Amino acid sequence: MTTRTVQVPIHFYTISRFITRFLTYLVLIATVIVSLYPVVMMVINSFKIRSEIFRNPAGLPEHWTLYNYINISNFHSGLLQNFLNSLVISLTSSLIAVILCALGAYAFAKYRFKGRELLFALLLGTMMIPGEIIIPGQYIIFAKMGWLNTLRVQILPGSVSVFGLFFIRQYMLTIPDELIEAAWVDGAGHFTTFWEIMLPASMPALGAYAIMHFMGMWNNYLWPMMVATKKEFQPIVVVLPQLVDTQIGFVPEWGLIMAGCVLSTLPIIMVFLAFQDWFLRSVVIGAVKG
Amino acid sequence: MTASSAVQQRITVPKVKKSWKREKLVPYLFISPFILAFLLLFLGPALYALIVSFFRYAGYGSMTFIGLYNYFATLQYRLFWMGLRNTVFYWIFHDIPMMTIAFGLALIVSNKYIAFKRFFKPMIYLPQLVTGVASALIFSSFFGLEYGVLNRLLGMRIPWLIDVNYARWAVVILLVWHGVGYWFIVYLAGLTSINPEIIEASIVDGANSLQRLIFVIFPLMRNTLIFAFVMDAIGSLRIFTEPNVLMAQRGGMAPYEIAPVINVMFSSLGAGRFGQAAAVGWIMFLITMGASWAQFQIFNRLAKE
Numbered sequence: 001m002t003t004r005t006v007q008v009p010i011h012f013y014t015i016s017r018f019i020t021r022f023l024t025y026l027v028l029i030a031t032v033i034v035s036l037y038p039v040v041m042m043v044i045n046s047f048k049i050r051s052e053i054f055r056n057p058a059g060l061p062e063h064w065t066l067y068n069y070i071n072i073s074n075f076h077s078g079l080l081q082n083f084l085n086s087l088v089i090s091l092t093s094s095l096i097a098v099i100l101c102a103l104g105a106y107a108f109a110k111y112r113f114k115g116r117e118l119l120f121a122l123l124l125g126t127m128m129i130p131g132e133i134i135i136p137g138q139y140i141i142f143a144k145m146g147w148l149n150t151l152r153v154q155i156l157p158g159s160v161s162v163f164g165l166f167f168i169r170q171y172m173l174t175i176p177d178e179l180i181e182a183a184w185v186d187g188a189g190h191f192t193t194f195w196e197i198m199l200p201a202s203m204p205a206l207g208a209y210a211i212m213h214f215m216g217m218w219n220n221y222l223w224p225m226m227v228a229t230k231k232e233f234q235p236i237v238v239v240l241p242q243l244v245d246t247q248i249g250f251v252p253e254w255g256l257i258m259a260g261c262v263l264s265t266l267p268i269i270m271v272f273l274a275f276q277d278w279f280l281r282s283v284v285i286g287a288v289k290g
Numbered sequence: 291m292t293a294s295s296a297v298q299q300r301i302t303v304p305k306v307k308k309s310w311k312r313e314k315l316v317p318y319l320f321i322s323p324f325i326l327a328f329l330l331l332f333l334g335p336a337l338y339a340l341i342v343s344f345f346r347y348a349g350y351g352s353m354t355f356i357g358l359y360n361y362f363a364t365l366q367y368r369l370f371w372m373g374l375r376n377t378v379f380y381w382i383f384h385d386i387p388m389m390t391i392a393f394g395l396a397l398i399v400s401n402k403y404i405a406f407k408r409f410f411k412p413m414i415y416l417p418q419l420v421t422g423v424a425s426a427l428i429f430s431s432f433f434g435l436e437y438g439v440l441n442r443l444l445g446m447r448i449p450w451l452i453d454v455n456y457a458r459w460a461v462v463i464l465l466v467w468h469g470v471g472y473w474f475i476v477y478l479a480g481l482t483s484i485n486p487e488i489i490e491a492s493i494v495d496g497a498n499s500l501q502r503l504i505f506v507i508f509p510l511m512r513n514t515l516i517f518a519f520v521m522d523a524i525g526s527l528r529i530f531t532e533p534n535v536l537m538a539q540r541g542g543m544a545p546y547e548i549a550p551v552i553n554v555m556f557s558s559l560g561a562g563r564f565g566q567a568a569a570v571g572w573i574m575f576l577i578t579m580g581a582s583w584a585q586f587q588i589f590n591r592l593a594k595e
Contacts, residue, residue: 021403024398024404027395028398028399028410032410032414034467035413035416035417035471036413036416038417038420038425038428038429038432038467039416039417041439042424042428045431053437054436057437057438057442058439058442058443099323100323100327103320103321103323104320104321104324104325106320107316107317107318107321108321110311111311111313112311112317113314113317113318116317119321123328126333128578128579128582130524130527130528130574130578132528132552132571133339133574133578134335134336134571135555135559135571136339136555136559136564136567136568136570136571137335137337137338137339137342137568138331138335138339139559140338140342140347140349140564141334143349156327156331157331157332159327159331160327160328160331160332162328165324181310190310190313190320193310194320218421219421219423219531221423221530221531221535222556226556226560237421237424240423240424240427241535241542242538244427244430244538244539252539254431257427257431258431261420261421261424262424264421264423265420265421265424268419268420268421269419272412272419276412280411280475283418283472283475283476284479
């Protein structure tokens with residue numbers, strides 16, 4: 001910070017500022033080490049053979065091995081299948097959610113119709129209900145429909161989000177009506193206007209929400225654990241903890257588990273690297289989520 | 291939009307076609323997929339859970355109306371209170387350090403004299419990119435008695451995951467590590483949106499950094515802070531993954547001494563006590579409402595002082 005005081009000799013400030021700055025960077029670097037260390041160990045330990053992890057849990061591998069990654073694909077009918085399940089569930093659900101929300105948000109943002117305010121207020125009111133609370137109701141209904149142990153029971157219940165509707169509507173409100181007006185004058189129909197004008201114009205909001213939704217679905221643990229009890233339908237995050245206590249013998253095979261953890265984290269890291277700005281924006285808007 | 295263009299549109303557009311804004315049926319067509327999905331997937335199950343909570347129901351056969359019995363039974367259930375106590379423990383003891391660290395880091399990184407922001411920001415956020423299950427498993431390997439990194443580092447033999455009194459704190463450590471990055475980004479966004487002139491003005495007025503924090507930054511960040519604390523309280527009620535996966539080595543679920551309240555719902559459902567599971571859900575809903583309301587009150591009172 002700029003200092004406006006003059007009576008203190010300048011060298012005092014230079015030294016104290018240097019120390020402050022030094023300590024500040026020290027704190028930041030320490031934080032980075034703490035955040036980074038577990039992630040780095042996850043990656044490093046995934047390249048160690050089983051016997052080495054216990055001898056040397058914290059260092060670099062003495063023998064780098066791809067054994068764990070090869071084992072992933074043929075272990076217990078294949079973790080790879082569970083990884084693909086996760087991808088299918090999260091991607092499909094994000095797509096459905098974005099389309100449903102965008103359609104609804106467009107009507108709420110740009111059309112005037114009877115009951116608009118009331119309907120919107122009622123929807124917002126339900127945002128205070130945490131999703132976990134309706135799990136018993138959802139579980140009984142889907143169990144009766146015979147949907148347990150399917151992918152669709154893991155996709156659909158998460159795919160309707162009032163928060164998404166609200167967030168995308170807020171963004172669409174900022175898009176000028178003239179844009180729609182122009183398309184309308186050019187003879188475009190309602191749906192064409194939505195599809196070709198409104199959707200591209202709301203991309204920043206749609207992208208940020210899609211990322212948020214994807215993250216939520218990918219990390220979802222409780223619901224899939226309840227509705228998918230057969231291994232071939234489980235997403236990867238449900239299978240990984242089972243590896244800890246179903247190993248032969250008493251000691252879990254950490255190398256394999258860490259490789260699975262890397263696999264379960266990889267898609268999120270890739271999305272992050274590709275869309276870092278959207279991603280961090282989705283965090284900020286997500287904080288408003290109920 | 292300028293006044294003249296507004297007038298122009300009002301005149302020219304209806305000549306070409308009927309105004310799109312006044313269309314009667316079309317908006318309902320646009321919202322109907324969402325509303326339909328909402329009714330089928332959210333509101334329907336929610337109301338169904340409410341109804342079921344007044345019945346004894348095992349998923350098959352007949353439903354017996356038993357009034358508020360499920361609610362009373364839950365409130366007398368020892369494991370429910372234990373779960374609630376554990377959840378509150380996790381909430382308080384992870385919330386305070388996590389929020390303090392996140393806010394402190396955001397203050398530091400938002401300072402315009404700090405270089406390498408493009409490096410620090412994603413690095414501090416990094417733990418959020420690791421799935422909850424994966425981070426719990428990594429920490430579960432760190433907390434091992436003989437081979438765990440943490441005990442080797444400390445040169446001790448702390449039974450982190452064996453003694454429940456330590457396991458509680460292991461869960462808290464994991465929650466803090468995983469959560470800081472999220473709130474850091476939220477606070478950073480709030481702090482960078484503060485008009486720099488206000489800060490400059492307070493410096494000219496001779497405020498030191500502590501005064502600036504208390505009298506300038508906190509009031510400006512008030513809404514963000516209220517939101518963060520209320521949201522984290524609601525989020526904490528849902529804690530499930532961390533304790534259970536951390537203790538997965540002991541056979542799947544966390545032992546009841548450290549199990550969060552959601553575990554009660556989970557095991558009721560698993561045991562086919564659907565009425566009780568639904569009652570637990572609605573009791574948790576009431577607790578959430580109460581906790582958010584109380585926090586809003588507290589913060590409003592604090593802000594007025």
